[in-house]
Amino acid sequence: MLAASMTTVAEAQVSGENLPEPSVAAERLDAIFARQAGHAEFGRYLGGIGGIAIGGTGIGVGTWLMLDDSSWADRDLALFTGGLMIGLGTVALAGGIYNLTRPSFGSDRYERFRLALADGLSEREVGQFEGELRLEAERGHFARKMGVITGFANILGGAGIVIATAAATTNGDQETTGYVIGSVLGGLGLLHALKSIFWPSRGERVWRQYLEGDMPEARASVTVEVVPSVSPENAGVTLLGSF
Structure with a gap:
């Protein structure tokens, strides 16, 4: 069962599945x-706006801690915490701005595909885009193999902790802690191993959808606009999005 579950789509194709014709392939690639x-752009905007919000909050709170002498009794701790929050906030802010100013990989690939399609998509170009999907499927398959190994390693580690706890002379809270840590580690390892065995990766699912023609019914798209708003009482900006 393990071998059957871990068979890649590419391996299944070699055993009898065929790639679609170029005209059909273009339609399927366009949908995928x-x-x-759309999903990548949504994640990009969400990560960008979230990073800016978290970063701005961290910088603001950190600056307040460093400037307000009455905030904490321990002044050195307040300065350290404030400086740490400013540093982490700056990183989050920079990451958020970076996410908003660069195109996502999914958006960039779709743009490349649309340009190639407008110029008359050749069989070679179809093969190149198919190769990208197949490579993602193979990477996902390899990650699942590593997930199985990691999961069973955690199971063995958890069992080792439980056995060591049972053999030790400790009792009370220390013994309970050992059993809890070992059980949690082993349980998480079991769940991770089962997921890796029976749940295909996203790349494998997409490749299977491409081969079988199981395309999404609607295209996902994301657009975000920043609209300034000014009134006699206040001023601000509004984010408008369509999904």
Whole structure:
């Protein structure tokens, strides 16, 4: 069962599945890349706006801690915490701005595909885009193999902790802690191993959808606009999004 569950789509194709014709392939690739672009853009905007919000909050709170002498009794701790929050906030802010200013990989690939399609998609170009999907499927398959190994390693580690706890002379809270840590580690390892065995990766699922023609019914798209708003009482900006 393990071998059957871990068979890749590419391996299944070698055993009898065929790639679609170029005209059909173009339609399927367009649907897949459009959906991936929409999901990637949503994640990009969400990560960018979230990073800016978290970063701005961290910088603001950190600055307040460093400037307000009455905030904490331990002044050195307040300065250390404030400086740490400013540093982490700056990193989060920079990451958020970076996410908003660069295109996502999914959006960039969809743009490349649309340009190639407008110029008359050749069989070679179809093969190149198919190769990208197949490579993602193979990477996902390899990650699942590593997930199985990691999961069973955690199971063995958890069992070792439980056995060592049972053999030790400790009792009370220390013994309970040992059993809890070992059980949690082993349980998480079991769940991770089972997920890796029976649940295909996203790349494998997309490749299977491409081969079988199981395309999404609607294209996902994301657009975000920043609209300034000014009134006699206040001023600000509004984020408008469509999904």
